[in-house]
Amino acid sequence: MPASYMDYTSPNVQYFSDVNKNRLITRNSQNFVNRLGRDVLNTLGEVSLLDIYLSQGRVVEPHYHQNAAEIVYCISGSAVVSLINPFNNEVTNIPITPGQVANIPQGWWHWQIASEDHTHLLAIFDAPYPEYIFGSDILTKTPIEVLAHTYCLDPEKLRRTLAPLKNETIVIGPTDECVEKNHQKKQGYSNASHSNMPRYSNPMSQNAPHYSHPNYNYGYQY
Incomplete structure (x- = not known):
């Protein structure tokens, strides 16, 4: 059905757009x-x-x-x-x-x-x-004191934890800085000589229901 708000006889009517632009x-x-x-x-x-x-x-x-x-x-x-x-x-x-x-x-x-x-x-x-409504905005716009009081958290530790968000809306994460930092950490772990180094695990909950083969690779690698 034609949009009721649109005057299709107008010289400004549009039928094409380039999403890439x-x-x-x-x-x-x-x-x-x-x-x-x-x-x-x-x-x-x-x-x-x-x-x-x-x-x-x-x-x-x-x-x-x-x-x-x-x-x-x-x-x-x-x-x-x-x-x-x-x-x-x-x-x-x-x-x-x-x-x-x-x-x-x-x-x-x-x-x-x-x-x-x-x-x-x-x-x-x-x-x-x-x-x-983005998660980064919820975390950065909610006052630290409110989060700390509500969830019984240390406000200074929480402030340091959230500082890398820089009060910006992330939208696509992680940031490039975070990816590079994690890559450097991973390189450091792989070069270590001892065998009991921590390994990166899938951050997705193993108990969460999902539509996939049990061995599905979710691709969490940096």
Whole structure:
């Protein structure tokens, strides 16, 4: 059905847009997001999309859309889409490969992690302008004193822990600085002579329900 707000006889009516020219955020040349909304394509109607490019281990940080449901379609590469069901507080991890989709109901807390390099995802929303609440904003905008008091945490340790976020919205994590730091640590561990060195483990909960083979590699490597 034609959009009721649109005058299709107007000389300003638009039927084409190049998503590649409308960047939302850039982490680096391999990790970035393009967007398409009604402000870019005025005949779009009640829908919008994000064009997401990720390398292995990169994360579209935990967040939710208070006004939109979301379908994540895998174009290339692979990823794990995770969500928390607010009705039972269970985490569901959904691996997707090209041609597969994961559906995220409106308002549900979720995140996406690339399992390999050159992962390309398309996120489609049933709203022209999806609203976002990001985890990094919750952590940095909530006063340290409130977090410390509520969860019985040491405020100074908490302040030091959150300092690397630099009061910015992360969107695609980890930051390049964090990836480099973890890589250096891993190199240091591999060069150590003793055998009882700590090993990086999958940060995804092993008890969380997921749709995958038990030996599925989630790709958490830096």
